[in-house]
Amino acid sequence: MCPRTVVNTTQLSKRYGHVQALRGVSLAVQQGEIFGLLGPNGAGKSTLIRILVGLVRPTAGQAWVLGHRVGSSAARRNGVVGAIVEQPAFYRYLSGRRNLQLLADLSGGCNPHDIDRALEIVGLTERQHQRVAAYSAGMRQRLGLAQALLPAPELLILDEPASGLDPRGLVEVRTLLHQLTREEGVTVFLSSHLLHEVEQLCTHVGIIVAGRLVAQGSVAELLSVPQIHLELRTDDPARTAEILRDYDGVSDVEHINEVVRLTCAPGEVAEINVALIANNIAVSALMPHRETLEELYLRLTGESEDAGR
Amino acid sequence: MRLLVAIRIELRKLAAQRATYVGFGALALLVGLFVWGTWRAGPPLKAWSVPEDFIVAGKLVTGVLIPYVLLEMRVALAVFIPLLIATTVGGSVAGERKSGTLRTLMTRPVSRGVVLSAKLVVAWAYAGALTVFMGVFALILGYAVFGGGDLLALELDAPGLNIIAEQQAWLRLALGYGLAAVAMMAVASLALFLSVLCDNPLTAAGLTVAVLLVCAVLKQIPYFEWLWPYLLTEHITVHTRAFASSVAWADIGRSGVYLAGYILIPAGLAAAIFQRRDILC
Numbered sequence: 001m002c003p004r005t006v007v008n009t010t011q012l013s014k015r016y017g018h019v020q021a022l023r024g025v026s027l028a029v030q031q032g033e034i035f036g037l038l039g040p041n042g043a044g045k046s047t048l049i050r051i052l053v054g055l056v057r058p059t060a061g062q063a064w065v066l067g068h069r070v071g072s073s074a075a076r077r078n079g080v081v082g083a084i085v086e087q088p089a090f091y092r093y094l095s096g097r098r099n100l101q102l103l104a105d106l107s108g109g110c111n112p113h114d115i116d117r118a119l120e121i122v123g124l125t126e127r128q129h130q131r132v133a134a135y136s137a138g139m140r141q142r143l144g145l146a147q148a149l150l151p152a153p154e155l156l157i158l159d160e161p162a163s164g165l166d167p168r169g170l171v172e173v174r175t176l177l178h179q180l181t182r183e184e185g186v187t188v189f190l191s192s193h194l195l196h197e198v199e200q201l202c203t204h205v206g207i208i209v210a211g212r213l214v215a216q217g218s219v220a221e222l223l224s225v226p227q228i229h230l231e232l233r234t235d236d237p238a239r240t241a242e243i244l245r246d247y248d249g250v251s252d253v254e255h256i257n258e259v260v261r262l263t264c265a266p267g268e269v270a271e272i273n274v275a276l277i278a279n280n281i282a283v284s285a286l287m288p289h290r291e292t293l294e295e296l297y298l299r300l301t302g303e304s305e306d307a308g309r
Numbered sequence: 310m311r312l313l314v315a316i317r318i319e320l321r322k323l324a325a326q327r328a329t330y331v332g333f334g335a336l337a338l339l340v341g342l343f344v345w346g347t348w349r350a351g352p353p354l355k356a357w358s359v360p361e362d363f364i365v366a367g368k369l370v371t372g373v374l375i376p377y378v379l380l381e382m383r384v385a386l387a388v389f390i391p392l393l394i395a396t397t398v399g400g401s402v403a404g405e406r407k408s409g410t411l412r413t414l415m416t417r418p419v420s421r422g423v424v425l426s427a428k429l430v431v432a433w434a435y436a437g438a439l440t441v442f443m444g445v446f447a448l449i450l451g452y453a454v455f456g457g458g459d460l461l462a463l464e465l466d467a468p469g470l471n472i473i474a475e476q477q478a479w480l481r482l483a484l485g486y487g488l489a490a491v492a493m494m495a496v497a498s499l500a501l502f503l504s505v506l507c508d509n510p511l512t513a514a515g516l517t518v519a520v521l522l523v524c525a526v527l528k529q530i531p532y533f534e535w536l537w538p539y540l541l542t543e544h545i546t547v548h549t550r551a552f553a554s555s556v557a558w559a560d561i562g563r564s565g566v567y568l569a570g571y572i573l574i575p576a577g578l579a580a581a582i583f584q585r586r587d588i589l590c
Contacts, residue, residue, distance in 0.1 A: 053416045055588040083416040089409025107417045
């Protein structure tokens with residue numbers, strides 16, 4: 001069975017006065033994915049999220065969430081979407097629990113046990129009856145996550161969900177999102193600055209720069225490149241470099257200090273090792289280096305910014 | 310169904326805010342001070358421009374006189390209650406936008422129309438409740454301090470006083486306060502419209518008061534006489550028509566039409582703008 005498309009945008013653009021925040025963004029997120037939206041500050045991540053949750057109207061293009069056009073009454077009636085947009089804000093004069101109750105009632109109500117569960121998940125059970133005014137920024141972030149979980153959402157749209165969380169909180173949120181995706185089939189669409197976090201958490205990634213989506217796909221797809229960088233340590237680096245310069249499928253061979261660096265196809269690594277041993281060279285270290293998400297991100301954002309200049 | 314839930318939520322929020330009770334407390338204080346002043350100094354005949362040689366015999370100050378004079382004083386309906394409405398209703402959308410709770414609210418699966426309709430209904434209810442509270446509290450305090458008796462009311466459009474029998478006075482007070490409540494609902498609509506337009510609750514409240522002040526100033530400039538029948542402040546005082554020797558239904562009907570316009574037009578504009586406006590804060 002084909003997975004259902006949960007989030008779909010076509011040629012989405014948004015202009016605020018003279019500022020073009022989004023330029024023809026088309027993306028698709030399938031059910032069960034954890035989609036991470038990456039991009040520098042002002043790239044358009046929050047604008048895209050605001051459009052998806054109906055806070056902002058696009059200037060051009062369309063957005064569909066759970067099969068309904070964003071902003072349509074059907075989307076409002078049937079859409080089971082939990083969301084956090086920027087720093088979650090609550091009624092400071094009400095307790096955390098009362099805030100959750102009120103927001104859940106607005107979307108059709110929920111069982112008190114669901115509120116208990118959401119509070120337990122985010123670790124606010126002890127402080128649930130305290131006024132939100134007394135909450136720290138991290139606690140408000142947790143409460144934001146709790147409200148997004150009420151009532152059981154099919155899609156979670158989270159703008160910087162890790163913001164304000166301590167390392168333990170980060171791990172808990174990561175575990176929770178994995179669990180929701182795996183066990184309840186929830187789709188997660190999140191934006192983040194934390195590349196390491198996104199790499200660990202997300203199955204799919206989109207990179208947005210200056211309002212344009214410059215890359216989109218599964219993390220594995222985006223990081224699967226035809227060439228890898230290889231670093232070698234041998235007992236005779238000079239001769240190693242000399243041998244490899246004549247080797248088919250190897251390029252950019254450099255001998256720097258005791259290390260030999262080169263570029264080759266991933267499948268060549270084992271053969272290079274065999275060739276060096278055959279030439280009586282003892283290989284002490286052979287370190288293939290794949291591009292990380294961080295490097296991909298920096299390369300793409302750098303290229304896009306250069307292209308924009 | 311969603312609208313009823315949204316109204317209940319708005320009411321809960323209003324009930325949980327201290328500022329709501331401050332408004333009712335301030336009105337109670339105003340009534341209390343007025344009753345104390347009347348008890349100490351007698352009825353405010355001077356304020357009614359009654360000549361000094363005018364002789365009135367019998368019981369002048371009665372329980373029904375207190376809510377009547379509070380309506381007539383204008384300070385309550387032209388200044389005090391509109392100010393309370395402007396500060397509370399003015400913050401209804403702009404305040405939520407500024408604090409970010411509007412963003413949280415609108416990320417829930419609920420339509421903007423439902424949210425704004427609930428805010429409108431609660432704004433009207435609040436405006437009506439303030440007005441009715443003032444009347445009921447004044448009546449209770451008035452009866453407690455001065456006891457029963459007929460109502461001595463000003464005659465309309467001619468110098469003179471009008472004596473209204475106690476039972477009839479109750480009906481007239483109900484009509485007068487009902488009309489005043491409708492007038493205050495128009496102020497609430499205006500405040501909500503400005504609250505939708507502004508990002509800052511203080512700006513929305515300030516603009517509401519400013520609109521009322523501009524209307525009052527225009528009423529003082531003869532050049533704008535052609536405009537007078539259309540001014541909101543002209544119709545805020547429609548309750549006076551309930552205390553004529555016979556109720557001026559024609560005037561009430563005409564003002565009712567204008568007030569309906571002042572209630573519905575800003576509400577419609579607020580809904581149209583709220584539907585389209587981006588929520589960026």
